[in-house]
Amino acid sequence: MAGYQANLEALKSHLDQGEDVLVSCYGAYDTKSLGSKTVKNGVLVATSKRVIQFGKRLSGFNLETFPLEKITAIEVSKGFMGKRIVIKMSGNESEMKWISQGDPDRLVALVREKMSSTSAPLQIEAPATTSQGGSDILDQIKKLSELRDSGILSEAEFTAKKQELLSRM
Numbered sequence: 001m002a003g004y005q006a007n008l009e010a011l012k013s014h015l016d017q018g019e020d021v022l023v024s025c026y027g028a029y030d031t032k033s034l035g036s037k038t039v040k041n042g043v044l045v046a047t048s049k050r051v052i053q054f055g056k057r058l059s060g061f062n063l064e065t066f067p068l069e070k071i072t073a074i075e076v077s078k079g080f081m082g083k084r085i086v087i088k089m090s091g092n093e094s095e096m097k098w099i100s101q102g103d104p105d106r107l108v109a110l111v112r113e114k115m116s117s118t119s120a121p122l123q124i125e126a127p128a129t130t131s132q133g134g135s136d137i138l139d140q141i142k143k144l145s146e147l148r149d150s151g152i153l154s155e156a157e158f159t160a161k162k163q164e165l166l167s168r169m
Contacts, residue, residue: 002056004101007043010056014063021045023110025102027082029053029095031062044085044096046110051087053094064094068114073151076108087111088151116154137165 002010004026011021024045031040042055042062051071055062066087073088083099085108141162148158 002041004043007041007054007056008045010061011043011045011052011054014052014054014061015047016049019047019049022047023103023107025083025085025096025099025104025107027084027096027099027101027104029055029062029097031055042096043102044099044104044107046107046114048114051107051111053087053096064092066092066094068111071111071115074108074111074115075151076104137168140165 007026008021008024015021022045024043026041026043028039028041031038033040040055040057040062042053045052045054049068051066051068051074053062053064053066066089070089071087072090073086075086075088077084081098083104084095084097085099085104086093086095144153144158144161144165147153148155153161
């Protein structure tokens with residue numbers, strides 16, 4: 001079983017030229033080994049352009065990459081065994097649990113900062129005029145609410161767009 005530093009060292013060969021690890025943490029993740037579910041140790045790292053979950057194995061490695069511009073949500077929680085981070089992007093989700101070393105809070109903060117700086121502002125088309133009055137606007141507000149609830153929009157972004165739509169009624 002490779003430790004924190006051994007995983008970070010092994011990960012270096014998978015980084016792009018000029019790409020550096022900005023922050024990392026060490027914990028466990030679920031995987032399959034010989035067809036059975038198992039838990040392995042590894043690192044979760046953030047670079048300036050992606051998040052990488054990496055685990056060094058006796059005869060290989062496990063690697064999963066999440067480009068920052070495609071991450072839709074990152075969650076952190078704390079339990080009895082340590083912190084847990086879940087990263088979500090369309091069609092994929094990854095979890096690092098039992099985080100025992102590194103700086104998971106800084107990793108989450110960095111990813112959230114990068115997510116907000118790389119995301120384009122939400123564009124909402126002007127509602128079509130209908131005989132139903134503001135029903136199109138109400139539908140758009142409901143859609144915005146779903147985006148906020150799924151973590152794609154922040155509360156501030158939701159409130160700003162909601163006020164903009166309500167002012168059109």
